[in-house]
Amino acid sequence: MPELLRKPYREQLVTWIGRPCHFQLLYKISIDGCSASTFHQKCDGQGATVTVLYNTNKTIFGGYLDQSWHSNAGYIYDSNAFLFRLQFNGSSDPLRFPVKNATYAGYGHSSQGPTFGSGHDMYTFSGTITRSGKVFPLNGDFNLGSCYSLNGQDVNSITNNSLQVTDLEVYRVIDGPGQTVPDLDKPWREHDGWTNETMQALKDSLLDYKPMTETSVAAANILLIGQIGAGKSSFFNSVNSIFRGKITSKACSGSFEHSVTTMYRQYKVKDFSKGKLLNFRLCDTRGFEEEFALDAQEISFILDGNIPDRYQFNPLVPFTPDTPGYIKDPNLKDKIHCVAFVIDGSTVDVMSDKVQKRMKDLQVRMNHRGLPQVVFLTKLDKICPDVNDDVKNTFTSTAVCDAVEKVAEVMGLPRAHVLPVKNYESETKLKTTVDILLMEALQRCLDFADDYMDEQLDKMAAEGKNVRAED
Ligand SMILES: Nc1nc2c(ncn2[C@@H]2O[C@H](COP(=O)(O)OP(=O)(O)OP(=O)(O)O)[C@@H](O)[C@H]2O)c(=O)[nH]1
Ligand SMILES: [Mg+2]
Incomplete structure (x- = not known):
């Protein structure tokens, strides 16, 4: 029991x-x-x-x-x-x-x-x-x-x-002390461990990552989307820091009444030790607010690859095919291959109906495209003091487990798609455990992105389209 x-x-x-x-x-x-x-x-x-x-x-x-x-x-x-x-x-x-x-x-x-x-x-x-x-x-x-x-x-x-x-x-x-003390700290999710070797293995696997070999899609595109201040830009910064070898903050992050991020950015990550670009892009978006949602059509354009890198979001004038830079005939390499909803774990219990509805509306568009979705559940350090002490406690923390369940329920996603992470925010040095959690989440995303690309290729083949036309 x-x-x-x-x-x-x-x-x-x-x-x-x-x-x-x-x-x-x-x-x-x-x-x-x-x-x-x-x-x-x-x-x-x-x-x-x-x-x-x-x-x-x-x-x-x-x-x-x-x-x-x-x-x-x-x-x-x-x-x-x-x-x-x-x-x-x-x-x-x-x-x-x-x-x-x-x-x-x-x-x-x-x-x-x-x-x-x-x-x-x-x-x-x-x-x-x-x-x-x-x-x-x-x-x-x-x-x-x-x-x-x-x-x-x-x-x-x-x-x-x-x-x-x-x-x-x-x-x-x-x-008397228990003879056979049961494993009381049995994790709620299996985990490979927190050693330097685990960290290095994950890093190597991400460095070696290539999208499905049958296509010429060079990089998997992961869309980071969610409420303002949830930690989208910080997630990119954290991943970038891991491969930079030190804490960096290329993308502006912070807390502000309105979204700190106002530009659509398809960030690439470079491994500085090997001087190599990794084969994925983290696409950072403007956060949505109680009173301001990303235009639903604008999101569709992002998903389909019509919106160019560095597009400046303008809440008053949504993106249209007439907007300069509009990518007219995007192909698989321009599209989003996996969506990561970034959700602040410390506000899960108070997420408003309005925000939930916003996310559901977006999900409809994603489901329509068969796009895989995950959740990056951030700020775990704020919901559990044990995790704040040491990220190693993530999978034994009942508070984190509860938050994962709640989010899975709200988003209608399997629990395994909810990936707890802690971004770098006040640290000055990289930590093996924090790196592991971040890279595991990213690896899962890339696996899903591969599934999606695979499915798209099958679909194109079934429709008689030349897969190589993607070149
Ligand atoms: N404690 C803690 N703080 C975090 C974490 N992730 C992000 N933050 C902080 O949360 C604030 C907002 O983070 P951002 O990365 O700017 O959030 P965003 O989703 O990009 O927000 P917008 O661009 O405004 O939509 C910053 O002050 C971060 O330092 C985390 O895992 N733990
Ligand atoms: Mg941001």
Whole structure:
């Protein structure tokens, strides 16, 4: 059964419990269903337990009981009990709230889920809770502070105001260090590792990259598109820095009320150690805003290769076939071969309907052309402190995993198409781990671009067109 409670949080609980111990999962509502009878069936008489709730506000809290749960409609005396908060708003922020009235530490009742304190301090749910999507809207009630010392905290600062949980787990606390400690930090996505060798292998593979050999298309075109300030230009700068061998910022990036990028640029990347141009182009666009969207027709022109490099976007006068520089008969080499939506991971939860709609509208045009789409999910460092400390934690971070799921859902794309990255922004030196994440995302994009070109060639062959006419 997949367990959510991460290793650092387990270690924190062990410290609080105050004796060497480990945890065995007894009950998990996302697997077993959320019902008081199942909870009691699985957890009564099991000795010490920890109950952990994970809510939709990325906050993790719960309670510890040294004594067994029961279903006898009576209180459980426990002088060692405590309530706790482990995480708040996606950030680790542990606090322990000791019991102050041991007589009422817990309450066992056949029709109630885990319940702590009289009053009750933490009453999770009663009866059966029906899942709504991925969320269980618990029907309990929290009157925190009656039997537990809150040390200045309140319901809001402990639960982050939500009883909408994605999971609730009860673990049995077993004395002694775990013999076979399960792999608690199992990544949510397979990953090749973070060594210099991995980095070098990725770099070599990108250096060797050539679009499908049957065509004369020299470079794969990847379109970077998304809201202002999402990190489109920074993505190019980051990739460019990797091959430059030092941090550079060729494309203007920054934060401004309107898009910093105003010109369409098809950036090439040069490897400075080998003096070689790489065979892909990163096409940077103006970001869209709440009140300003790229003209849909303009996007079609970009996708089809009608718009020239260095075209100056003008929100007042959209691009037309009469605009100077219009490329009249673009062929496969001019077209976009893969679209990367660049989305700021730290704003995924607050993405407005308007922006979502903008992206959907663009997707319609892309789907129409059979264009592969990925998401570069940026600013991971801002959504998870562990990732901020070290990018290595990306694939074990629940906050990142949640953001990936959310974006995949919003964009209607498979999760595997959502690629977490962290751009270089304040660093002064390259880092192997950051390079790896960026190059993996780029490599995926190029694989998809190849698929697209392959498909286009099949189509052209089927239509009797001379593929070599692309020359
Ligand atoms: N912390 C953090 N900041 C980032 C990241 N990527 C970009 N930024 C910052 O976000 C701001 C906007 O980045 P840009 O690359 O200019 O964004 P853009 O999508 O090109 O924006 P426009 O050109 O205005 O549409 C800059 O201040 C960057 O330094 C990231 O991964 N982490
Ligand atoms: Mg930009």
